[in-house]
Amino acid sequence: MKRQSRNLRKKIIKAAQGVFAEKGFFKTAMSDIAGESGIAKGTVYLYFKxxxxxxxxxxxxxxxxxxxxxxxxxxxxxxxxxxxxxxxxxxxxxxxxxxxxxxxxxxxxxxxxxxxxxxxxxxxxxxxxxxxxxxxxxxxxxxxxxxxxxxxxxxxxxxxxxxxxxxxxxxxxxxxxxxxxxxxxxxxxxxxxxx
Amino acid sequence: MKRQSRNLRKKIIKAAQGVFAEKGFFKTAMSDIAGESGIAKGTVYLYFKxxxxxxxxxxxxxxxxxxxxxxxxxxxxxxxxxxxxxxxxxxxxxxxxxxxxxxxxxxxxxxxxxxxxxxxxxxxxxxxxxxxxxxxxxxxxxxxxxxxxxxxxxxxxxxxxxxxxxxxxxxxxxxxxxxxxxxxxxxxxxxxxxx
Amino acid sequence: MKRQSRNLRKKIIKAAQGVFAEKGFFKTAMSDIAGESGIAKGTVYLYFKxxxxxxxxxxxxxxxxxxxxxxxxxxxxxxxxxxxxxxxxxxxxxxxxxxxxxxxxxxxxxxxxxxxxxxxxxxxxxxxxxxxxxxxxxxxxxxxxxxxxxxxxxxxxxxxxxxxxxxxxxxxxxxxxxxxxxxxxxxxxxxxxxx
Amino acid sequence: MKRQSRNLRKKIIKAAQGVFAEKGFFKTAMSDIAGESGIAKGTVYLYFKxxxxxxxxxxxxxxxxxxxxxxxxxxxxxxxxxxxxxxxxxxxxxxxxxxxxxxxxxxxxxxxxxxxxxxxxxxxxxxxxxxxxxxxxxxxxxxxxxxxxxxxxxxxxxxxxxxxxxxxxxxxxxxxxxxxxxxxxxxxxxxxxxx
DNA sequence: CATGAATGAGGCTTCATTCAT
DNA sequence: TATGAATGAAGCCTCATTCAT
CATH class of the missing domain: 1.10.357.10 (Tetracycline Repressor, domain 2)
Structure with missing residues (x-):
C-alpha cells in the first residue's frame, strides 16, 4: 500500500536518473523512463506531476x-x-x-x-x-x-x-x-x- | 556576393546567440531565429546544415x-x-x-x-x-x-x-x-x- | 443491502448530474464523479456499466x-x-x-x-x-x-x-x-x- | 500563393464540417480532418490555431x-x-x-x-x-x-x-x-x- | 461490496527539415 | 539565392477501465 508506493516512486527516480544521465532532459522521453522502470507510461504520472x-x-x-x-x-x-x-x-x-x-x-x-x-x-x-x-x-x-x-x-x-x-x-x-x-x-x- | 553571404551568416549567428541565450537549445525554434534575423526559415539552411x-x-x-x-x-x-x-x-x-x-x-x-x-x-x-x-x-x-x-x-x-x-x-x-x-x-x- | 445499493446508486447519479452539468460529457472524468460521490472510482463501475x-x-x-x-x-x-x-x-x-x-x-x-x-x-x-x-x-x-x-x-x-x-x-x-x-x-x- | 492558401483553408473547413458532423467535436481527431482534406496533420495548424x-x-x-x-x-x-x-x-x-x-x-x-x-x-x-x-x-x-x-x-x-x-x-x-x-x-x- | 493502483491506447500539438517556385 | 508552405515524426499527458486485494 503506502510502502509499495514509496518503493515504486524510488524505482522511477532511479530509472529517471539513469535515462536523464544518458540523454538529457529534452531528449529523454517519458516512455523511456517508464520502460526502464518496468511500468506503464501512465503510471509515472501517478507519482510525478x-x-x-x-x-x-x-x-x-x-x-x-x-x-x-x-x-x-x-x-x-x-x-x-x-x-x-x-x-x-x-x-x-x-x-x-x-x-x-x-x-x-x-x-x-x-x-x-x-x-x-x-x-x-x-x-x-x-x-x-x-x-x-x-x-x-x-x-x-x-x-x-x-x-x-x-x-x-x-x-x-x-x-x-x-x-x-x-x-x-x-x-x-x-x-x-x-x-x-x-x-x-x-x-x-x-x-x-x-x- | 561572397561578401553578402558572410554578412548574412554573421547576422544569423548574432540572432541565434540571442535566441539561444533566452530559450536554450531545445526550446528555441529555427523559426525564432529566422524571424530574429529578418529572413526566411529556409534561408538559414543555406548557411547552416x-x-x-x-x-x-x-x-x-x-x-x-x-x-x-x-x-x-x-x-x-x-x-x-x-x-x-x-x-x-x-x-x-x-x-x-x-x-x-x-x-x-x-x-x-x-x-x-x-x-x-x-x-x-x-x-x-x-x-x-x-x-x-x-x-x-x-x-x-x-x-x-x-x-x-x-x-x-x-x-x-x-x-x-x-x-x-x-x-x-x-x-x-x-x-x-x-x-x-x-x-x-x-x-x-x-x-x-x-x- | 438492496436498500443500501439503491441509495448509493442514487448518490452517484446526483453527483454525476452535477459534474456533467458543469463540464459536459467528454470533459467529465469518472474520477470527478467518484470524488463528488465520496466513493472510489472502481465502485462506480459496480453500479454502472x-x-x-x-x-x-x-x-x-x-x-x-x-x-x-x-x-x-x-x-x-x-x-x-x-x-x-x-x-x-x-x-x-x-x-x-x-x-x-x-x-x-x-x-x-x-x-x-x-x-x-x-x-x-x-x-x-x-x-x-x-x-x-x-x-x-x-x-x-x-x-x-x-x-x-x-x-x-x-x-x-x-x-x-x-x-x-x-x-x-x-x-x-x-x-x-x-x-x-x-x-x-x-x-x-x-x-x-x-x- | 495567397489564392492557394484561401482555397486550402476552405477545403479544410469543408472537411472539418463533414467529420465534425459525423463524430462530434470530441470524437473527431485532427488526423481525421487532415486525412479527409488530403493533407498532413501539421498543415491544419498552419491555418487554424x-x-x-x-x-x-x-x-x-x-x-x-x-x-x-x-x-x-x-x-x-x-x-x-x-x-x-x-x-x-x-x-x-x-x-x-x-x-x-x-x-x-x-x-x-x-x-x-x-x-x-x-x-x-x-x-x-x-x-x-x-x-x-x-x-x-x-x-x-x-x-x-x-x-x-x-x-x-x-x-x-x-x-x-x-x-x-x-x-x-x-x-x-x-x-x-x-x-x-x-x-x-x-x-x-x-x-x-x-x- | 469497495478500493485505487496500474494500465496503455489515443489525441493534440510542435517543429526541424524539405522542396517547388 | 531566397522563400515559406507543407510535411510527418515524435512526445507529453489524460483518463476510462480493470483487477488484485
Whole structure:
C-alpha cells in the first residue's frame, strides 16, 4: 500500500536518473523512463506531476545524497583539511557513478519555463544546505588555525567549483589528467609563491 | 556576393546567440531565429546544415571572442597577476552581456547525439586555445617569481573554473555577493594560512 | 443491502448530474464523479456499466422528474391553458436548477457511438411519455373549446420547443429577456393578426 | 500563393464540417480532418490555431451561409409571411444537407473552456445578425398589417426555435412527421381558437 | 461490496527539415 | 539565392477501465 508506493516512486527516480544521465532532459522521453522502470507510461504520472517534476525530483534525490555525504563527513573526527579532502573524494566518486548529477551547470539558466523554475528553487535550497555544511568545516578550520580568515560561505562556493573543475577537465580536455590533488593543492595553497 | 553571404551568416549567428541565450537549445525554434534575423526559415539552411550546426557555430563565435580577449591581454605589458585579473574582468563582463555563453557547462554531456558531438569537438579545440594562452601567462608568472611552480595547464583549467564560480554563485545563491575579488584572492593565496 | 445499493446508486447519479452539468460529457472524468460521490472510482463501475451508461442514467433521472411534473399537473383541476402555463413554469424552474438537463439538444446527434445510441433510445422513450401527457392536455383543450383543432401530438412537440426557446434566448442573446410569457403568448395566439 | 492558401483553408473547413458532423467535436481527431482534406496533420495548424479554432470556424462558416440565405430572402419582393415560409424551407434544407449545423444547441453550455468560449462569442454575433434580419421582416409584417404587434426581436428567436423543432421532432420522435407546415401554422395562428 | 493502483491506447500539438517556385 | 508552405515524426499527458486485494 503506502510502502509499495514509496518503493515504486524510488524505482522511477532511479530509472529517471539513469535515462536523464544518458540523454538529457529534452531528449529523454517519458516512455523511456517508464520502460526502464518496468511500468506503464501512465503510471509515472501517478507519482510525478509531469516530466519537469520528475526531472527536478530525480536531481533532488542526487543532491539529497550529496548533502548526506557532507553531513556525515562533517561530523567525523578529523582535521578540517582532511574533511575537505574526503568530501572531494566522495563527491567525485559519486558523480562518477551517477553521471547525471550536475554539481551545477545547465544549458540554459535564463529562461523562465517550468523546468528551470523548479530546478532553480530546488537547487538553491540544496546548495544552501551544502554550503552551510562546508562553511562550518571551513569556519572550524579558521578557528583552529588551519585556514586563513576567509569568508566561510563564499569560500565554500569556490570549494564546490574546485570539485567541479576536476570533472570538467576530464571531460573537455582529453589527455590532461587533472586529478583532485591538483585542484585541492591549488585551493589550499593558492597560486602565489609562498615564502 | 561572397561578401553578402558572410554578412548574412554573421547576422544569423548574432540572432541565434540571442535566441539561444533566452530559450536554450531545445526550446528555441529555427523559426525564432529566422524571424530574429529578418529572413526566411529556409534561408538559414543555406548557411547552416541544421539546428545543431547553427548552435555549435553560435557558441564557437562566442569562444572566438573569448580567445581574442585572451590573446590581446596576454600581449599586454603588465604583470602575470594583473593579466589574470584583467582576463577575469573581461570574461565576466562578456558573459554578463551574452548570457548564452556558457564558459562551460551544459545540461547533458554524456549523450552522443548530434549536438553534443559537434559541441564537444568545438569546445575541446577552443578550450585548448584558451588554456594555452592562460598557461603561457602562468608560465611567465612562474618564471619571473610571481607564482609558485604549479602545472601551468592544469592551473589554467582551475583558473577558468574560478571565473565560472562567480557567475554560478550569482545565479544560484541569492543574497551572497561573490564578486570576483573573492575568487581571485582565493585563487592567488589559497585557503591555508600563510605564515 | 438492496436498500443500501439503491441509495448509493442514487448518490452517484446526483453527483454525476452535477459534474456533467458543469463540464459536459467528454470533459467529465469518472474520477470527478467518484470524488463528488465520496466513493472510489472502481465502485462506480459496480453500479454502472461504463461512463456512457452513467451519463444516460443521469439524464434519464432528470427526464423521470420531468415526467413526474407533467403527470401531476395533468391531473390538476384547472384549465388546459393554465396547465400548460404551469408546466412551462415548473420545467423552466427545474432546468434552471439543473443546468445539465437538456430538454433536448446535444452537440452531435448524428454519430452512432455508444453514448448517442443509449441516449437516443432513452430520450425517445421519455419524450414519448412527455408528449403523451401534454397531448392529453391539449386534446382536452380542444374538446372543451379552448384550443383550435390542431394535431395534439405534433403541437406538443412545439410546446416543448417553446419552453426551450426561453432558455436558449437567455443563453445566447444577452440583453434580451425572453421571459416565458412572450413565448407562451406567441404559442397561444400566433403571429398573425387576429380580427 | 495567397489564392492557394484561401482555397486550402476552405477545403479544410469543408472537411472539418463533414467529420465534425459525423463524430462530434470530441470524437473527431485532427488526423481525421487532415486525412479527409488530403493533407498532413501539421498543415491544419498552419491555418487554424487549434482544434477549437477549427471547430468554431467550421460552424461560423455554416452560420455565414445561413445569414446569406436570410439576407437574400429578406430582400425579395414577397409578403412577410412568405418570406418566413421561404426561410423555413431554405434553412431546413440547408440543415438537412449539413447535419452538423446546429441551428443551436450543444451538449454543454455551462463550462468555460476554450471551445465554449469561442463558440458562444461566435454564435452570439451570428445569431444577432440572423435575428436582426428576421426581426426586420416581422417588423415589416406588423407595419403592413400582416402580423399583430409583437416584439420583433423576441419573436425572431421564437421563430428560429420553431424551425429547429422540426428537425428535433424528426430525430427524436420516430413515426411522427412534423413537417414544417405544422410548425408554421402554429407559429402564425397560435394554439388558441380564433373566432 | 469497495478500493485505487496500474494500465496503455489515443489525441493534440510542435517543429526541424524539405522542396517547388 | 531566397522563400515559406507543407510535411510527418515524435512526445507529453489524460483518463476510462480493470483487477488484485
Amino acid at each position: 509531469d516530466k519537469s517534476d520528475l526531472y527536478v525530483s530525480s536531481l533532488d534525490d542526487h543532491f539529497g545524497n550529496a548533502v548526506q555525504i557532507l553531513t556525515e563527513v562533517e561530523q567525523e573526527n578529523i582535521s578540517a583539511k582532511e574533511k575537505l579532502q574526503k568530501i572531494t573524494s566522495l563527491l567525485l566518486s559519486y558523480m562518477n557513478r551517477f553521471k547525471t548529477f550536475p554539481l551545477f551547470g545547465f544549458d540554459n539558466l535564463n529562461d523562465a519555463d517550468k523546468v528551470t523554475k523548479g530546478l532553480k528553487s530546488m537547487m538553491r535550497t540544496r546548495l544552501k544546505q551544502m554550503i552551510q555544511l562546508i562553511a562550518k568545516i571551513i569556519d572550524d578550520g579558521i578557528k583552529n588555525g588551519e585556514f586563513s580568515s576567509v569568508d566561510p560561505e563564499k569560500t565554500s562556493v569556490y570549494f564546490l567549483n574546485t570539485i567541479r573543475a576536476v570533472l570538467f577537465a576530464k571531460f573537455f580536455i582529453p589527455g590532461m589528467t587533472v586529478d583532485k590533488s591538483v585542484g585541492l593543492e591549488l585551493f589550499f595553497n593558492g597560486l602565489k609563491k609562498r615564502r | 541544421d539546428k545543431s550546426d547553427l548552435y555549435v557555430s553560435s557558441l564557437d563565435d562566442h569562444f572566438g571572442n573569448a580567445v581574442q580577449i585572451l590573446t590581446e591581454v596576454e600581449q599586454e605589458n603588465i604583470s602575470a597577476k594583473e593579466k589574470l585579473q584583467k582576463i577575469t574582468s573581461l570574461l565576466l563582463s562578456y558573459m554578463n552581456r551574452f548570457k548564452t555563453f556558457p564558459l562551460f557547462g551544459f545540461d547533458n554531456l554524456n549523450d552522443a547525439d548530434k549536438v553534443t558531438k559537434g559541441l564537444k569537438s568545438m569546445m575541446r579545440t577552443r578550450l585548448k586555445q584558451m588554456i594555452q594562452l592562460i598557461a603561457k601567462i602562468i608560465d611567465d608568472g612562474i618564471k619571473n617569481g610571481e607564482f609558485s611552480s604549479v602545472d601551468p595547464e592544469k592551473t589554467s583549467v582551475y583558473f577558468l573554473n574560478t571565473i565560472r564560480a562567480v557567475l554560478f554563485a550569482k545565479f544560484f545563491i541569492p543574497g551572497m555577493t561573490v564578486d570576483k575579488s573573492v575568487g581571485l584572492e582565493l585563487f592567488f593565496n589559497g585557503l591555508k594560512k600563510r605564515r | 461504463d461512463k456512457s451508461d452513467l451519463y444516460v442514467s443521469s439524464l434519464d433521472d432528470h427526464f423521470g422528474n420531468a415526467v413526474q411534473i407533467l403527470t401531476e399537473v395533468e391531473q390538476e383541476n384547472i384549465s388546459a391553458k393554465e396547465k400548460l402555463q404551469k408546466i412551462t413554469s415548473l420545467l423552466l424552474s427545474y432546468m434552471n436548477r439543473f443546468k445539465t438537463f437538456p430538454l433536448f439538444g446535444f452537440d452531435n446527434l448524428n454519430d452512432a457511438d455508444k453514448v448517442t445510441k443509449g441516449l437516443k433510445s432513452m430520450m425517445r422513450t421519455r419524450l414519448k411519455q412527455m408528449i403523451q401527457l401534454i397531448a392529453k392536455i391539449i386534446d382536452d383543450g380542444i374538446k372543451n373549446g379552448e384550443f383550435s383543432s390542431v394535431d395534439p401530438e405534433k403541437t406538443s412537440v412545439y410546446f416543448l420547443n417553446t419552453i426551450r426557446a426561453v432558455l436558449f434566448a437567455k443563453f445566447f442573446i444577452p440583453g434580451m429577456t425572453v421571459d416565458k410569457s412572450v413565448g407562451l403568448e406567441l404559442f397561444f395566439n400566433g403571429l398573425k393578426k387576429r380580427r | 487549434d482544434k477549437s479554432d477549427l471547430y468554431v470556424s467550421s460552424l461560423d462558416d455554416h452560420f455565414g451561409n445561413a445569414v446569406q440565405i436570410l439576407t437574400e430572402v429578406e430582400q425579395e419582393n414577397i409578403s412577410a409571411k412568405e418570406k418566413l415560409q421561404k426561410i423555413t424551407s431554405l434553412l431546413l434544407s440547408y440543415m438537412n444537407r449539413f447535419k452538423t449545423f446546429p441551428l443551436f444547441g450543444f451538449d454543454n453550455l455551462n463550462d468555460a473552456d476554450k471551445v465554449t468560449k469561442g463558440l458562444k462569442s461566435m454564435m452570439r454575433t451570428r445569431l444577432k445578425q440572423m435575428i436582426q434580419l428576421i426581426a426586420k421582416i416581422i417588423d415589416d409584417g406588423i407595419k403592413n398589417g400582416e402580423f399583430s404587434s409583437v416584439d420583433p426581436e423576441k419573436t425572431s428567436v421564437y421563430f428560429l426555435n420553431t424551425i429547429r423543432a422540426v428537425l428535433f421532432a424528426k430525430f427524436f420522435i420516430p413515426g411522427m412527421t412534423v413537417d414544417k407546415s405544422v410548425g408554421l401554422e402554429l407559429f402564425f395562428n397560435g394554439l388558441k381558437k380564433r373566432r
